[in-house]
Amino acid sequence: MKKHINIPYFVPHEGCGHSCVFCSQEKITGKECKTNSNIEEKQQFFDTVETTLATVSTDTTTEIAFFGGSFTGIEEPRMIMLLEWAYSFVKSGRVSGIRLSTRPDYINEHKLNILQKYGVTAVELGVQNMNDAVLTASKRGHTADDTRKAAKLIIDYGFTFGGQMMLGLPLSTADDEVYTAEQIVEMGADNTRIYPILVLVGTELHRMRLAVKYEPPAFDELVDRGAKCLEVFLKGGVKPLRIGLQASDEINSYREYNPAYGELVWNRLYLCRMINLIESGGITDSVVFTVNSADISKAVGQKRKNINYLVDKYKFRSVKIISDNTLANGDIIKTATILN
Ligand code: SF4
Incomplete structure (x- = not known):
């Protein structure tokens, strides 16, 4: 079987008009918001892809992955520009497809038509939780039903659907999280990413914590919840692409960040x-x-x-x-x- 790698290109917080209580995209992705010109950015994009492709063996399939923000919420000319850059690698056969992550309420037929035109193969939704009370407390700005509708549309268009979830959001219980995993399976996901909450300085969640209005679950509890969700995904045939936050200079400095989280979840399972x-x-x-x-x-x-x-x-x-x-x-x- 061929190996698979993604070439990640982060578009932190771009396209997002929301302020989820836990979010500080620059800190999570380790990349500042865009300030450079299109010419500089194009060079940077092509350098990133070429550098990775130079190290990839012939028995590997490769996708360009736009992560970090809400890709389909990016201003349309800019979104199309990024897609055109990536699509040039698809057309030449050097990468097999394009994947991206976005919010459930930024999916509609118009946007999916654009993604289809530019060779996108997989769309991952930030589902986070399927309990509306948790979504409201987290200031997500969408409902669980928005997620169901978006997932159906993504699958109807023939894209691979992935559902990302976050553990330990305000008001969320272990049962809510198992239910969320079950719903991601039910919605027809091919893959998932499970992220444990990390309270970043400067976020609303951090202010809530300082005001004693929120306290994240203990690390061991997050491992336990992760294992329960992972069991649901494995039984449902949903591939776990990532368990735990991606390391970055910023989050590495947090005492509560444990790079071994994914391994510990597998151990617990x-x-x-x-x-x-x-x-x-x-x-x-x-x-x-x-x-x-x-x-x-x-x-x-x-x-x-x-x-x-x-x-x-x-x-x-x-x-x-x-x-x-x-x-x-x-x-x-x-x-x-x-x-x-
Ligand atoms: S939708 Fe995503 S990028 Fe936007 S605030 Fe929420 S977590 Fe951050």
């Missing part, structure tokens, strides 16, 4: 699966789980944390995790137990 298998299989003295070799570290956990947890909780004499590559990625079975 396997821990939950192992607990389910143990508790549905009767009391045992030792236990052996089998997974694909690519998943061994996810099942064992960072610093053997999952193994240690199971030994401690169930007083096992031993917990072993072995590999069998006839199992698909993500599968786990309990292969042997010794009864007490």
